[in-house]
Amino acid sequence: MRVGAIFLMALTFGAVPLWAQRGTTLLAEKGVAGLANELSGETAKRNLEGLARLHRQRGSAGFHAAAELVAERARAYGLSDVEILKFPADGKTFYGTQRSRPGWDAEVARLYEIEGRPSQLCKDGLKDAVDKLHDEGKIGMVMVCLNMFADYEAEPVVVAEDSESAEIAAELVDVSEGTKGADYAGKNVKGKIVLVGAQPGAAQDLAVGKFGAVGIVSYAQNQKTAWWGEDENLIRWGHLETFSQNKTFGFMVSLKTGHGLRERLARGETIRLHAVVKAGQHASNYEVVTATIPGADAKLKDEEIAFSCHLDHQRPGANDNASGCVTILEVARTLQKLISEGKLARPARTIRFIWPPEIEGTMALLNGRPEFARRIKAAIHMDMVGGGPATKAVFHVTRGPKSLPSFVHDVAWAFAEFVNEESYKFAATGSAEYPLVAPEGGKEPLQAQFSDYTMGSDHDVYQDSSFGIPAIYLNDWPDRYIHTNFDSAANIDPTKLKRAAFIGAASGYFLAGLGHEEVWLRTAILQGYELRKSQANARLWHLGFDDVCVDYDQRLANEKAAADSAKKFTGQSLASIITDTAVGCAELPGRVPERAAVYKRKAEPRGPLAVFGYDYFAEHARTAGVATPKLLSYEGLWGGGEEYAYEVLNFADGKRTAQQIRDAVSGEYGPVSLELVTEYLAGLTKIGVVERVK
Numbered sequence: 001m002r003v004g005a006i007f008l009m010a011l012t013f014g015a016v017p018l019w020a021q022r023g024t025t026l027l028a029e030k031g032v033a034g035l036a037n038e039l040s041g042e043t044a045k046r047n048l049e050g051l052a053r054l055h056r057q058r059g060s061a062g063f064h065a066a067a068e069l070v071a072e073r074a075r076a077y078g079l080s081d082v083e084i085l086k087f088p089a090d091g092k093t094f095y096g097t098q099r100s101r102p103g104w105d106a107e108v109a110r111l112y113e114i115e116g117r118p119s120q121l122c123k124d125g126l127k128d129a130v131d132k133l134h135d136e137g138k139i140g141m142v143m144v145c146l147n148m149f150a151d152y153e154a155e156p157v158v159v160a161e162d163s164e165s166a167e168i169a170a171e172l173v174d175v176s177e178g179t180k181g182a183d184y185a186g187k188n189v190k191g192k193i194v195l196v197g198a199q200p201g202a203a204q205d206l207a208v209g210k211f212g213a214v215g216i217v218s219y220a221q222n223q224k225t226a227w228w229g230e231d232e233n234l235i236r237w238g239h240l241e242t243f244s245q246n247k248t249f250g251f252m253v254s255l256k257t258g259h260g261l262r263e264r265l266a267r268g269e270t271i272r273l274h275a276v277v278k279a280g281q282h283a284s285n286y287e288v289v290t291a292t293i294p295g296a297d298a299k300l301k302d303e304e305i306a307f308s309c310h311l312d313h314q315r316p317g318a319n320d321n322a323s324g325c326v327t328i329l330e331v332a333r334t335l336q337k338l339i340s341e342g343k344l345a346r347p348a349r350t351i352r353f354i355w356p357p358e359i360e361g362t363m364a365l366l367n368g369r370p371e372f373a374r375r376i377k378a379a380i381h382m383d384m385v386g387g388g389p390a391t392k393a394v395f396h397v398t399r400g401p402k403s404l405p406s407f408v409h410d411v412a413w414a415f416a417e418f419v420n421e422e423s424y425k426f427a428a429t430g431s432a433e434y435p436l437v438a439p440e441g442g443k444e445p446l447q448a449q450f451s452d453y454t455m456g457s458d459h460d461v462y463q464d465s466s467f468g469i470p471a472i473y474l475n476d477w478p479d480r481y482i483h484t485n486f487d488s489a490a491n492i493d494p495t496k497l498k499r500a501a502f503i504g505a506a507s508g509y510f511l512a513g514l515g516h517e518e519v520w521l522r523t524a525i526l527q528g529y530e531l532r533k534s535q536a537n538a539r540l541w542h543l544g545f546d547d548v549c550v551d552y553d554q555r556l557a558n559e560k561a562a563a564d565s566a567k568k569f570t571g572q573s574l575a576s577i578i579t580d581t582a583v584g585c586a587e588l589p590g591r592v593p594e595r596a597a598v599y600k601r602k603a604e605p606r607g608p609l610a611v612f613g614y615d616y617f618a619e620h621a622r623t624a625g626v627a628t629p630k631l632l633s634y635e636g637l638w639g640g641g642e643e644y645a646y647e648v649l650n651f652a653d654g655k656r657t658a659q660q661i662r663d664a665v666s667g668e669y670g671p672v673s674l675e676l677v678t679e680y681l682a683g684l685t686k687i688g689v690v691e692r693v694k
């Protein structure tokens, strides 16, 4: 089957028969076959197995080892400009809105029980024998018959990031979640270790700062999905607050261990723990690995299409996000090989690959090396692309925020639809021209979804209005093992890695070579438009008449702007292919015309206001005496406070009135009152991030 046929089948417009035109296919068939043959899910997975051994915390020895591994592979694959860029991470240097966080490492961390119920070994009478050997100086350890709850060396996830050194023996006290004063009522935790259900960072200022606890044991659970809390053996990756004044240590235990401890404490048992921690923050660097495939065109090679992922996270962190990093590495290997062998033409633009620590590394790169932000015309970001039936993954081709309309998502979706079709055909009949199945992988159909913007990874940084770089976001959700010790290589499907690599490689290669308007591009954009329209119509029943009207007009304006954005690549706007007409809802009676106040974001600082481990808005609002705006805790139909806030700032472009910004975010996340939007804009003005221009 010719690949172009997937578009041609749907074509019913245009005066010239499309098959009579040149360049109507997405990629020449040769290119598709080349990618499909060369991309290897097994090669990607073997690299993943290397990364998954490493505990990859920001600025740590484990992260450095991962960066070296990726750089070594990139060199071996023949990529150009392979470098590990370094940006100081010292807790003081700012990269736009991100205060750099110092690196963090641990050497030793163990948690034992030293009193209370003896373990089975002790019951069997070994304790006396062991104590005797110790007394005679024949062995140094007396811990063998005690419960060992956690050991960093075996399982580094057991220590919360940003823990500090300690050697303490203390009683354990159950304080439920540990996040509100009432949790501590009637309990004396001074000099004791608290057992909490929340993340250590959410409890530390109360437990340690206010009530004098000396450490934290947490059985916090991972992100909420339908499977949340069902597997009581999961140990979640934990965090303390990087910039808290109340330094302490935190151990993470499973729900099963947490419940066991709670039951014993509830029965009135005394549990004494011995914690040994050698760990801490230190001045370090954000390391960002990068490499290129240089473009062929004398002028256009200064423009770049960037592939991105995030290389940090806890061990094993297989799907989140060794998977994205090895998949862009496999894209790099494949494109480099096919181009150097002459099987694919060298594209006009440069293709760049970036492996940073999540969000903060991208913030350091785009702020610290502004030429990167200037050159990158589109990004393809992969974060969790290897899940399968074991993780309950649904694969998403995720669009950008409405504040940055772009056609690039339609390009990715066109390729994903192709993989959906071919992989389903193969699953259903046992035969397809491009099944894209890895020999060691699954045969399930991909069933990718084309989804509205969701936040939570580096694509938020690229698409922030201070950078304005459209980003295709390829990601799995849900994932029942995310951020736990069970996010392991065993769950990763090589077929899935191969398919994600194919969608990414085809999209990136196409964009890197896009120089003139191609008919198929119109069809890809119209295909995306029709799908978005039906998705949006399906949710209209939530809305009243005025809101339906506003929603419709917003969507239409957005679609025209997205089609128009093609001119940044081709020199020609495609806005005219969207032929639906607006209703004119801005004129509806009862709407306040005022509100002609116009806000404009300032040039600095650049980046979203809530980044990683640091909240620029919260810190500056505190200093400026601005009360927390109600928008930040607002729950809309399709989004929450963080999303509204991100977009209100992005929409403050010096042209839109407060009313128009309100309409724009209402169309995106569901109706919100003008008052909440204005209050937030006033807060942004007070902290100096936006200015009122009218």
Ligand SMILES: [Zn+2]
Pocket (backbone or CB within 6 Å): 310, 320, 321, 383, 384, 457
């Ligand atoms: Zn991630």
